Amino acid sequence: MQSAIESAGITKKFGSNRVLNDITFSVNESEIFGFIGPDGAGKTTLFRIVTTLLLPDEGKMTVFGTDSLKGFRELRKHIGYMPGRFSLYHDLTVEENLKFYATVFGTTIRENYDLISDIYSHIEPFKKRLAGQLSGGMKQKLALSCALIHKPKLLVLDEPTTGVDAVSRSEFWDMLKNLRKHDITILVSTPYMDEAMRCDRIALIQNGSLLSVDKPRKIKEGFGKRLYRIMAPDKYRLLISLRKYELTDTAFPFGDSIHVTFRDDIYDQSLINHLRSEGIANVTIEEMEAGIEDRFLELMERKLDGEIE
Amino acid sequence: MHGPTAAYTQHDMKRFLGFVKKEFLHISRDYRTLIILFGIPAAQILLFGYVVSTDIKNAGVAFFDQSKDEITRQLTDKICSSGFFTKTGDLASQDDIDRIFKKGGTKAVVIFENDFGRNLVSRGKGEISIIADGSEPNVATLVTNYMTAIISDFNMDLAGQAAGAALIVRPEVRMFYNPGLKSHYMFVPGVITLIMILICALMTSVTITREKEFGTMEVLLVSPLKPIQIILGKVMPYFLLSFIDVIVILLLSWFVFDLPVKGSLALLLGESMLYIMMSLSLGILISTVSGTMQQAIFISLVGMMLPTILLSGFIFPIENMAEIYGWISSILPPRYFIVIIKNIMIKGTGFLYVWKETLILTGFTVLFIALSVRNFKIRLQ
Numbered sequence: 113m114q115s116a117i118e119s120a121g122i123t124k125k126f127g128s129n130r131v132l133n134d135i136t137f138s139v140n141e142s143e144i145f146g147f148i149g150p151d152g153a154g155k156t157t158l159f160r161i162v163t164t165l166l167l168p169d170e171g172k173m174t175v176f177g178t179d180s181l182k183g184f185r186e187l188r189k190h191i192g193y194m195p196g197r198f199s200l201y202h203d204l205t206v207e208e209n210l211k212f213y214a215t216v217f218g219t220t221i222r223e224n225y226d227l228i229s230d231i232y233s234h235i236e237p238f239k240k241r242l243a244g245q246l247s248g249g250m251k252q253k254l255a256l257s258c259a260l261i262h263k264p265k266l267l268v269l270d271e272p273t274t275g276v277d278a279v280s281r282s283e284f285w286d287m288l289k290n291l292r293k294h295d296i297t298i299l300v301s302t303p304y305m306d307e308a309m310r311c312d313r314i315a316l317i318q319n320g321s322l323l324s325v326d327k328p329r330k331i332k333e334g335f336g337k338r339l340y341r342i343m344a345p346d347k348y349r350l351l352i353s354l355r356k357y358e359l360t361d362t363a364f365p366f367g368d369s370i371h372v373t374f375r376d377d378i379y380d381q382s383l384i385n386h387l388r389s390e391g392i393a394n395v396t397i398e399e400m401e402a403g404i405e406d407r408f409l410e411l412m413e414r415k416l417d418g419e420i421e
Numbered sequence: 422m423h424g425p426t427a428a429y430t431q432h433d434m435k436r437f438l439g440f441v442k443k444e445f446l447h448i449s450r451d452y453r454t455l456i457i458l459f460g461i462p463a464a465q466i467l468l469f470g471y472v473v474s475t476d477i478k479n480a481g482v483a484f485f486d487q488s489k490d491e492i493t494r495q496l497t498d499k500i501c502s503s504g505f506f507t508k509t510g511d512l513a514s515q516d517d518i519d520r521i522f523k524k525g526g527t528k529a530v531v532i533f534e535n536d537f538g539r540n541l542v543s544r545g546k547g548e549i550s551i552i553a554d555g556s557e558p559n560v561a562t563l564v565t566n567y568m569t570a571i572i573s574d575f576n577m578d579l580a581g582q583a584a585g586a587a588l589i590v591r592p593e594v595r596m597f598y599n600p601g602l603k604s605h606y607m608f609v610p611g612v613i614t615l616i617m618i619l620i621c622a623l624m625t626s627v628t629i630t631r632e633k634e635f636g637t638m639e640v641l642l643v644s645p646l647k648p649i650q651i652i653l654g655k656v657m658p659y660f661l662l663s664f665i666d667v668i669v670i671l672l673l674s675w676f677v678f679d680l681p682v683k684g685s686l687a688l689l690l691g692e693s694m695l696y697i698m699m700s701l702s703l704g705i706l707i708s709t710v711s712g713t714m715q716q717a718i719f720i721s722l723v724g725m726m727l728p729t730i731l732l733s734g735f736i737f738p739i740e741n742m743a744e745i746y747g748w749i750s751s752i753l754p755p756r757y758f759i760v761i762i763k764n765i766m767i768k769g770t771g772f773l774y775v776w777k778e779t780l781i782l783t784g785f786t787v788l789f790i791a792l793s794v795r796n797f798k799i800r801l802q
Contacts, residue, residue, distance in 0.1 A: 163643050182798075185645075193643045195637040203450040204443070215439030216644045218432045242450075244523050259640075 114177075116141045117162060122171035124157055124320075131157045133320045135171070139299060139313075142292055147301040147310030148404065154320040155301040156196060158272050163193045170251040176265060189217075192264030196221060196271045198255035203246030204236060206235055206254055209243050209339060217262030222266055227294055228257045229400075231287050249280030256287070260296075267291070269300040273307060285310045305405035316408050323411040328404060335402035335410060337361065337373040343396045344387075353390040357383060364409050436646060440654035447628070448658060458662050459669065463530070464614045466609065466673050477563050481509040481527040485518065490538035492547075493577075499575050500531065505567050522554050529553045541579075609674040610762040611735035612753045615726070617663060617669070617693070618700045623727050625661050625704030626717035634714055648797045654703045663700075667693045683769030687717045692765065692779065696758045699782050702789035703754070709796035729755045754785045 117139040124132040132154045139145040147155045160256040161173055164184035173180040175187050193199075195389055200209050210232070214221050225232075235257075243256050244255060251270055259267060269288075285307065288298055300311065308314045309328045314322040316331065324331055344350040351370055354363040359382070359415040361373040376382075379397070402410075448454050482500065486493050501508045509527045511519060521527045531549040534540070541547035549570050553561035629652075632638040641651055667690070674680040682689055704721070711717040730736060732746055733755040739747055750756050757778040764770045772779070 159637075165639060165642060167800060188643050189645050191643055195636050195639045199637045199640040200633070201443070201447070201637060202635070204446055208443075208446060212439060212443045213640075213644075216435060216436055216641070216646055218645065277428055 115139060116143075116176060117145075118141065118172075118174040118255055119158075119162075120172045120174075121162060122158070122168045122173060123205050124154075124161065124166065124168050129210050131238070131320050132161075132168070134270075134321055135317075135320075139297060139314055139321065140294050141297050143312040144288055144300065144310070145243070146290070146308055146314040147317050148303075148305060148308045148314050148408070149301075149317035149396075150303055152319075153317045155317060156270055157254050158317075159268050159299065159301065163191050163268050164188060189262075190265040192267045194255050194259040194267075194272060196274065198251045200243040200251060200255055200258070205240050205241060205242055206246070206295065207239040209254060210257055213258040214261045221263050222259065224261055224263050227263055227291075230290055231260070232257045234283075236356075239338075243392045248276045249283075251286075252276050252280065252284060260291075263297075265293075265297065267298045269298065271301050271303065273302055273304065281307070294333035304402065305408065308404045316404075316411060318408075318412055321415070323408065323415065331407050332402055332404055335407045339376045339400050339402045340372045340374075340379070341366075341369045341398050341400045341408060342372050343369045344392050345394055346392065349390070350387070350392055350395070351393055353387055356390075359383070359385050362409070362413060364406075366405070368404045371400070393417070422640065433647075433650065437650045437654055440650060441657050444628070444654060444658045447654050448450055448662070454624070458666060462612070462666050462670050463618070463673060465612050465616055466670055467677070470497060477505055477528075477560065477567060479507045480505060480529070480560070480564055482506040482564075482568075482699055483512055483518075483521050483527050483530045484508065484511045485512040485515070485530060485532045486537075487535045488533045488539075490535035490536075492538035492541060493533045496533075496549075496572070496575050497531075500568065500571055503567075503571055505571075515639070518552060522716040527554070528557075528560055529568060531568070544632070609678065609680055610759055610766055611669050611733075613667060613693070613762060614696075614733065614759050615729050615735060617696055617727055617758075618665065618703070618729055618755055619721065621659060621667065621697055621700030622704040622707060623661050623718065626707035626711065626721055627714050628659075629655055629708035629716045630706065630711055630717040633712060641728050642799060648794070652705055652793065652797065656705065659698055659704075660694075660701060663697045664690075664694060667697070680766070682766050684765035684771065688772055689762065689765045692758070692761050692775070692782075694759075695779065695782050696754075697755055699786040699789065702786050702793060704798070705793040706789045706796070728753055732756070734759050752784060755782050 113139045117137075118139050119135055122132055122135040123130070135154075135158060147158065149155055157166065161168050162175065163188055164180050167181065170396055177191065178187050180187060201212070204212065210221055214224075231253050234255050235246070238246065238250065243251065246254065256269070256272065259269070276284070276380065281304075286298070289310070291298065302308070308331075311328060313326060314328050314331065315325040324334065326334070342350065342354065347365065347368065347370065351363060351365055354360050354370060354372055359375050359379070361368055361375050363372045384395070431795075448458075451638075484497055493567070497508075500506050506529075511520060512521065512530065518530050518532075523531065530552045532552065534548040534550075537547045539548070549572065551565055553565050555561050629638075632641060671682065675682075707717055707720050707724075711720055728749070732739075732742070732750040733753050735751065735755070739750050739756070744751065761775040761778045761782075764775050768774075
C-alpha cells in the first residue's frame with residue numbers, strides 16, 4: 113500500500129517556542145489516521161503544514177509522493193481541509209456556502225453529490241437557512257460537505273467534533289467510516305480520547321512531540337501495569353490520600369473515579385488501612401482494562417521523568 | 422497546446438465569477454455595509470453642505486435704537502432686508518443686550534447712539550456699535566464682516582446723495598468660479614475625495630481581514646484560487662459600488678446645491694475611477710499588513726481619514742501650512758485628487774491642466790498594487 117503522507121523530522125518554531133519537535137509518521141492510503149492530544153499539543157500547526165499553509169523549519173513532508181513545499185499548487189487541488197473553526201460564511205445560506213466552495217474548486221454540487229449525499233441530506237431541508245443560524249452539529253456537517261465537495265484524495269479535519277453534541281459526534285464518526293469506500297484518506301485530530309478508538313491508527317501527541325503511533329488497540333495494550341478503578345464519596349480527598357500512600361505509582365482522576373497503579377501491581381490491606389486512617393470510608397476498588405487516556409498519561413509521565421533525569 | 426490553456430482560463434473565470442458573486446451576497450446581506458456605502462456619503466454631503474456651512478443666512482440681530490429717526494430706520498431696514506439678517510427684537514435698555522443674547526437666537530446687537538441722525542447730518546459722523554456673540558467666534562466674525570459691509574454700503578449711498586457728483590471710489594470685488602463664495606463649492610469635491618478613500622480603503626481592508634478572522638481565508642488559500650483572483654474578486658464589487666457612489670454624490674450636489682460640473686463629465690468620471698482604483702489598492706495593502714478587522718479599521722480611519730481631512734487641502738489650504746506639513750501632504754494621494762476634481766468641477770479645465778496629478782495618482786496605484794501582491798501571503802504565518 114502506498115503511503116498518503118510521509119512526515120520526516122518535521123520541526124516548527126514560533127519565535128523561540130518549539131511547537132513541533134521532530135515529528136515523524138506515515139499515513140496509509142484510505143485510512144483514518146487520528147491525532148490525539150490536548151489543546152496546545154501542536155495538532156493544528158501540524159495540519160497546517162500538511163495542507164501547505166505553513167512551512168516547517170526542518171524536516172520533509174510528502175503528500176501522495178509530492179513534496180508539500182515545492183508542489184503546493186498541485187497538492188492544494190487534492191486536499192479537503194476543514195479548519196477548527198468551521199470555515200463557513202455565516203451570512204450565506206447553507207446552499208450558497210456549498211455552491212461557493214464547489215465553484216472555487218471547479219466543480220458543481222451535482223457532480224459530486226453521491227459523495228456528500230450521506231452527510232448533506234441531514235442538512236438539505238435547511239438549505240435556505242443562513243449558516244450562522246445552524247446548530248453546532250449542522251455547521252459541522254455543512255463544513256464537512258464543503259470540504260468534500262471537490263472529491264479530495266486527502267481530507268484534513270482539525271478537531272471536527274469540538275463544540276458538537278455527543279449524538280452528532282457519534283454520527284460524524286459513522287460518516288467518516290462510510291467515506292472510506294470512496295478511497296479518501298482522512299487525517300483527523302481530536303482532544304477526546306474516546307474518539308481515538310474509531311480511528312484505524314492514531315498518534316498520541318503532547319507538547320509538540322509524538323508519544324506513540326499505532327493502532328488504538330495496540331496502544332491500549334501497551335499499558336504495562338495493572339490498573340485499578342477506585343471510588344469513594346469524597347473524590348478529592350481520596351485522590352490526595354492515594355497520592356500520599358507510599359506504594360502508589362500513579363493516581364489520576366477520571367470522571368467520578370480515580371485510576372491507580374501500584375508499584376508492585378497489587379495492593380493489600382495496608383492501602384485500606386491507610387485510607388481508613390485518612391478518614392475515607394465506603395471505598396470500592398476494582399481492576400479494569402486500561403484505555404487510551406491511561407496509556408497517554410503513562411507515556412506522558414514517562415517522558416517527563418525522562419526529561420528530568 | 423491551446424486546449425488545456427483555454428480550459429484552465431475557463432475554469433479560472435468560473436472560479437473568479439463565483440467569488441465575485443459571493444462578495445455581492447455578503448454586501449447585500451449586510452445592511453451596515455449598504456449604509457456605509459450609500460448612507461454616509463449622502464449624509465456627509467448634506468452635513469457639510471448645510472450644517473457646516475460657512476455662509477450666514479437669516480442670522481438673528483436685535484436693535485437698540487436710542488435715536489429713532491429717519492436714518493436709523495432706513496439703516497435698520499437695509500440690514501434686515503439684506504437676506505443675511507432677521508430682526509429678533511427692539512431693545513429698550515443696555516441691560517436688554519445681555520438678556521437677549523442669553524435667550525439665544527440673536528447673533529448680534531446693533532446700537533445707534535442718541536441723536537444718531539442729527540449727528541450724522543450736522544457733524545458728518547454718527548456712531549454705531551455692533552456687539553456680536555463671541556461664544557461662536559466664526560459666526561461672530563462673519564456677522565460683523567457682513568454687517569460692516571452693509572453699513573459701509575449704506576454710508577456710500579448717503580455720501581452719494583449728499584455730495585452729489587463727488588467722486589467716490591467704490592471697490593467692486595467679484596469672485597471668479599464661485600461668485601457667491603458658497604462653501605459647498607469647496608465641500609463637495611472634498612467630500613468626494615474623503616468618502617471615496619474611506620469607503621474603498623476601509624471596506625476592502627475589512628472584507629479581506631474578515632476572512633482571516635473567521636478562518637475562511639485558510640480554506641481559500643488551500644483552494645486552487647490564485648491570490649490575484651482573491652484580490653480582484655474582493656475589489657471588483659466595491660469598485661462598482663464606489664463608482665455608483667460618485668454618481669450619487671454628483672447628482673446630489675447638482676440637485677441640492679445647484680453645483681454643476683463645469684468641465685467634462687467623462688473626464689471627471691474617468692479620474693474618479695482612477696482614484697477609486699488607487700483607494701482600493703491602498704485598502705488591499707492595509708489588509709496585507711493587518712491581521713484583524715479592528716486593526717484594519719484603525720489604520721484606515723486614523724491613517725487615512727484624519728490626514729485627508731487635515732492635510733489634503735480639503736479644509737486648510739496647503740499654502741498656509743508649515744513646511745513640514747506641506748511635505749507630509751505631498752505623499753497623500755487625496756491631495757492630488759482634490760486638485761483634479763476642483764479643476765474639472767469648478768474651473769472647468771481639461772486634462773491638460775491635471776495630467777501631472779493624474780500621473781502621480783497612477784503612480785500611487787501601481788505602487789500600492791505592487792506592494793500588496795508582494796505582501797499577500799499564500800500561506801499563514
